[in-house]
Amino acid sequence: MHDYSNNHNRHATVPALLVDELSVSFSMYGRGTAKADLDAIRALSLDVMPGELLAVVGASGSGKSVLAHAVMGILPKNARVGGRILYRGEPLTEKRLGALRGTEIAFIPQAVDYLDPLMRVDRQVIGTRGTRAAQEEIFARYRLAPEVGRQYPFQLSGGMARRVLFATAAVGGDVKLVVADEPTPGLGPDLCAKMMNHFRQFADAGAGVLLITHDVDLALGYADRVAVFYAGVTVEIATAAEFASGGAALRHPYSRAFADALPQNAFRPIPGRQPYAGGLGKGCPFFDRCTERRTDCASGDVPMRALRGGKVRCLHAT
Amino acid sequence: MRLEAKDIRFRYGGGSGARGGDGRSGWVLDGVSLSVEAGERVGLVGPSGCGKTTLAKILAGYLAPTSGSVLLDGAPLPARGYCPVQMIFQHPELSVNPRWTMRRILTENWTPDAALADALGLEDAWMNRWPAELSGGELQRFCIARVLGPRTRFLLCDEISTMLDAITQAQVWRLLLDVAEQNRLGLLVVTHNPALAARVCTRVVEMG
Numbered sequence: 001m002h003d004y005s006n007n008h009n010r011h012a013t014v015p016a017l018l019v020d021e022l023s024v025s026f027s028m029y030g031r032g033t034a035k036a037d038l039d040a041i042r043a044l045s046l047d048v049m050p051g052e053l054l055a056v057v058g059a060s061g062s063g064k065s066v067l068a069h070a071v072m073g074i075l076p077k078n079a080r081v082g083g084r085i086l087y088r089g090e091p092l093t094e095k096r097l098g099a100l101r102g103t104e105i106a107f108i109p110q111a112v113d114y115l116d117p118l119m120r121v122d123r124q125v126i127g128t129r130g131t132r133a134a135q136e137e138i139f140a141r142y143r144l145a146p147e148v149g150r151q152y153p154f155q156l157s158g159g160m161a162r163r164v165l166f167a168t169a170a171v172g173g174d175v176k177l178v179v180a181d182e183p184t185p186g187l188g189p190d191l192c193a194k195m196m197n198h199f200r201q202f203a204d205a206g207a208g209v210l211l212i213t214h215d216v217d218l219a220l221g222y223a224d225r226v227a228v229f230y231a232g233v234t235v236e237i238a239t240a241a242e243f244a245s246g247g248a249a250l251r252h253p254y255s256r257a258f259a260d261a262l263p264q265n266a267f268r269p270i271p272g273r274q275p276y277a278g279g280l281g282k283g284c285p286f287f288d289r290c291t292e293r294r295t296d297c298a299s300g301d302v303p304m305r306a307l308r309g310g311k312v313r314c315l316h317a318t
Numbered sequence: 319m320r321l322e323a324k325d326i327r328f329r330y331g332g333g334s335g336a337r338g339g340d341g342r343s344g345w346v347l348d349g350v351s352l353s354v355e356a357g358e359r360v361g362l363v364g365p366s367g368c369g370k371t372t373l374a375k376i377l378a379g380y381l382a383p384t385s386g387s388v389l390l391d392g393a394p395l396p397a398r399g400y401c402p403v404q405m406i407f408q409h410p411e412l413s414v415n416p417r418w419t420m421r422r423i424l425t426e427n428w429t430p431d432a433a434l435a436d437a438l439g440l441e442d443a444w445m446n447r448w449p450a451e452l453s454g455g456e457l458q459r460f461c462i463a464r465v466l467g468p469r470t471r472f473l474l475c476d477e478i479s480t481m482l483d484a485i486t487q488a489q490v491w492r493l494l495l496d497v498a499e500q501n502r503l504g505l506l507v508v509t510h511n512p513a514l515a516a517r518v519c520t521r522v523v524e525m526g
Contacts, residue, residue, distance in 0.1 A: 028451070057483070057484075058483060059455075059483045059485065059486065060453050060454065060455020060456065060481060060482055060483050060486055061452075061453040061455055061456050062483075065453065065454075110454065110481075112409060112412075113409075113411060113412055155330060155331075157366060157367040157369075157371060157372075158366070158371060158408050158409065158477070159365075159366025159367055160366065160367050162366075163366075182454075182481065185408070185477060185480035185481060187366050187510065188364070188365040188366045188510055189510060189512075190365070191365070191366050192510070214480060214481065214482065214483055214484070214487075215480070215511075216484060217513070257485060258483070258484050258485055259484075261484040261485040261487070261488040262484045262513070263487075263488075263511065263513035263514045263516070263517045264513040267488050267491075267517050268488060269485050269486075269488035269489040269492060270485060273439035273486075274439075276441075276443070
């Protein structure tokens with residue numbers, strides 16, 4: 001169980017997590033022994049305050065999972081990282097991460113194949129820091145029958161596997177930062193709501209929650225702010241309310257197109273596709289698909305700037 | 319053409335396996351019947367763990383029901399050769415061979431034309447990569463392309479767009495609906511998103 005009685009400062013000025021112009025590239029083998037660098041993310045900037053739930057949305061392949069893996073220090077060995085990641089004001093070094101993972105920092109990975117296929121589910125949830133009682137309590141909370149603990153991952157439905165992943169994270173210690181990578185696909189609406197309530201509870205107890213998700217309308221009901229990613233770049237940070245109102249209040253043309261494509265809105269895709277972060281030069285990554293582009297968008301730096309209480313990486317947003 | 323499930327019962331391991339929602343007798347499916355006509359798009363909704371994926375796997379011939387039958391135009395699914403009932407899975411990372419290149423995965427049973435590859439945003443640069451080097455959304459678009467061949471008559475779509483962003487989801491579904499109409503495919507669409515079901519399905523069946 002977590003200690004929800006912890007009195008935290010709601011107006012804390014030190015973010016639980018600060019990501020500043022993070023870049024990640026992977027060195028890959030091409031032909032023979034020739035190596036090339038592939039940029040996965042170019043310029044991600046965001047902050048999660050204690051007590052806040054920040055939802056990260058954006059194109060698939062825009063670097064959302066890579067961000068989560070960079071924060072957790074589980075990128076593959078061929079990754080090269082630039083920029084800064086601060087946890088409560090201090091850089092997240094490998095040594096610090098080793099002590100924090102599973103205690104203060106909880107991670108819920110995207111793919112259900114993060115479960116060990118050869119280990120019974122209850123032992124995975126108990127892990128190295130949980131107890132049998134905590135595991136049973138958490139199973140009851142996530143509506144997993146006691147028998148499920150004795151099963152192996154392949155015997156679980158997609159939604160059950162998700163709940164087990166959540167349980168592995170939530171069974172830890174005094175959580176101050178939750179990093180969740182797509183925790184809700186495959187869950188029914190009632191369970192999704194339950195999961196989101198748990199995230200909200202983590203935040204209300206003073207933790208910062210970074211929630212990477214495609215289920216925008218679900219997230220909007222619980223998030224404080226939303227960060228929008230495109231091609232390895234943070235294009236906008238808006239309040240959840242601005243997103244929920246249909247998109248007209250959003251700052252970046254990509255964010256507005258994104259809102260417009262939701263099935264409950266127009267379900268209208270824009271043509272074209274997201275470029276590789278690696279194939280991009282200077283200028284705005286959304287340039288070729290933007291209906292509001294001007295000549296200066298194609299070249300030069302597009303810095304993140306404050307606008308109407310949020311942030312946007314666009315030269316012409318108003 | 320019609321795909322039918324008749325009074326399907328199924329349990330894993332044939333014994334006392336438990337299930338998530340309640341501790342009942344271990345039957346994942348207990349007398350489920352369903353039919354999909356060519357040209358129809360049937361939504362399948364129900365709580366997590368109620369057997370939606372299991373039913374889809376049975377309809378595609380990946381699992382044999384404990385009792386009951388699956389009929390394609392009144393006959394059992396072909397035991398050999400290409401199965402006209404194809405499935406797109408919920409977890410693309412688990413439904414491709416990790417030791418095959420993306421090109422080999424894509425062209426296992428047909429070669430999509432450039433227009434389709436383009437519409438799904440499959441980049442040439444990805445063809446020589448391994449599955450572990452693509453994101454879930456990128457992998458899923460390969461999994462969709464590989465089953466849209468001319469021999470496919472029915473498509474079972476198991477939460478296929480939950481890992482896609484909104485714009486890609488709208489693109490992929492518009493394309494799938496186009497192909498389904500051209501080829502008069504029957505679709506079974508498992509989804510938890512009521513707004514999406516309302517957009518793509520001609521009718522909705524509730525399970526569990």
